[in-house]
Amino acid sequence: MSTTTNRCLSLKEQGNNAFRLRKYMQAIELYTDALDAATADVALETKRQLLSNRSQSHMVWDSVHEALRDVNLALSPEYTTAESDRAVTAKCLFRRAKLLYNFCRYEEAQQELVKFMDISREFGLGLGEGQELDKQIKKALSQPSDSEERMRAELLRAVDSRGLMVQDYYRPHFPYPPGPFQPGEREELEVAHFDTNDQRPFKTDPNATPLVIPFMFAAPHIRGVSRDGKSLCARIDVPEQEGKPISEYAKFALEAVAMQGPVEGDRQRVLRDVVRHTGRESVMVMITYRGRFLLIPNKTTAKELWEGARWPREDGSPCPFKDLKSSPRPRPWETDGAPLVHGWSMNMFVVHRDELDLL
Numbered sequence: 001m002s003t004t005t006n007r008c009l010s011l012k013e014q015g016n017n018a019f020r021l022r023k024y025m026q027a028i029e030l031y032t033d034a035l036d037a038a039t040a041d042v043a044l045e046t047k048r049q050l051l052s053n054r055s056q057s058h059m060v061w062d063s064v065h066e067a068l069r070d071v072n073l074a075l076s077p078e079y080t081t082a083e084s085d086r087a088v089t090a091k092c093l094f095r096r097a098k099l100l101y102n103f104c105r106y107e108e109a110q111q112e113l114v115k116f117m118d119i120s121r122e123f124g125l126g127l128g129e130g131q132e133l134d135k136q137i138k139k140a141l142s143q144p145s146d147s148e149e150r151m152r153a154e155l156l157r158a159v160d161s162r163g164l165m166v167q168d169y170y171r172p173h174f175p176y177p178p179g180p181f182q183p184g185e186r187e188e189l190e191v192a193h194f195d196t197n198d199q200r201p202f203k204t205d206p207n208a209t210p211l212v213i214p215f216m217f218a219a220p221h222i223r224g225v226s227r228d229g230k231s232l233c234a235r236i237d238v239p240e241q242e243g244k245p246i247s248e249y250a251k252f253a254l255e256a257v258a259m260q261g262p263v264e265g266d267r268q269r270v271l272r273d274v275v276r277h278t279g280r281e282s283v284m285v286m287i288t289y290r291g292r293f294l295l296i297p298n299k300t301t302a303k304e305l306w307e308g309a310r311w312p313r314e315d316g317s318p319c320p321f322k323d324l325k326s327s328p329r330p331r332p333w334e335t336d337g338a339p340l341v342h343g344w345s346m347n348m349f350v351v352h353r354d355e356l357d358l359l
Helices: 003-020 024-037 044-060 064-073 086-102 104-121 132-143 149-163 246-260 267-277 302-309 351-357
Strands: 211-219 232-239 282-287 293-296 346-352
Touching: 003 024, 003 232, 024 044, 044 086, 044 282, 064 086, 086 132, 104 351, 132 232, 149 211, 211 246, 211 267, 211 302, 232 246, 246 267, 246 282, 246 346, 267 346, 282 351, 293 302, 346 351
Parallel strands: 211 346
Antiparallel strands: 211 232, 282 293, 282 346
16 A cells, blocks of 8 residues: 555544534635545545535535535545445435535436445345435425426526525525515515515526526715614615626615605715715725625626636636635635525625725
């Protein structure tokens, strides 16, 4: 056994120990170190087991995007062959089915679960939680096409396909925040929806249906709009298919609040501040899902924002937006993107260039 193989197996065992102690991020990092150290002489099955274990660690850590990426790689022809350990294959198939169900990709989840059950029965591995997941998938698939649950699933798939980030905790509540709500409050909220007359997706390709996403614009340096000294904020729906710069919606929404909303003090001063903070010298800042501070140019459209904030980049290119954080990403393999805060709205700061360092 080579020195490299010994090192990989040692790191793998350390990762297993960390997982058993519920130190999931430490386990992820140890499995990653083992995969990085694995050279061509390390057995393919060892590498596949590392991917499988890291996927499970990501699942319990609620890093569902990374978990799906790892399990897809583990089950790819690059790592899974006719000679592969069927028990590991079965585990990966079940995890992929569970993750696809989490992403509301029910038909795909069912296909993976059938494969899992076939292998489990053939080799006497036991179905475990498979039967319960089977019930959940069948229930989801049985929902009427015009039901709220089916609409929610189609909308969430469309959001995921654009790289918008919805934290795992908020996915069951999407497209609403988790609440609690006063009577009638939930129904009055503006939430993400399909930009069609009946708010239903295209039958041919639901993910290609244009979206409307609610944005919350905050101007942290414009104060005096309330007695408690809070800064100026405004919410507005942004239709991605219009192709207008996001800054135009920010200007319109903030001016509307300054002119018509409740203002404590000098309304004209507030309006002057809005003009200053939404003019040529203004900039927008978005905090990504992983906490990076991206400087968004005023000409950026909604579609450009979705695509530009995606990380890692499929083509290996750098992020097109300037990152105001000087420190490198601590875990560059983590999925990142434009977040829907509380599974609900896109939040952005609007500031004057001279006040960027005050954020």
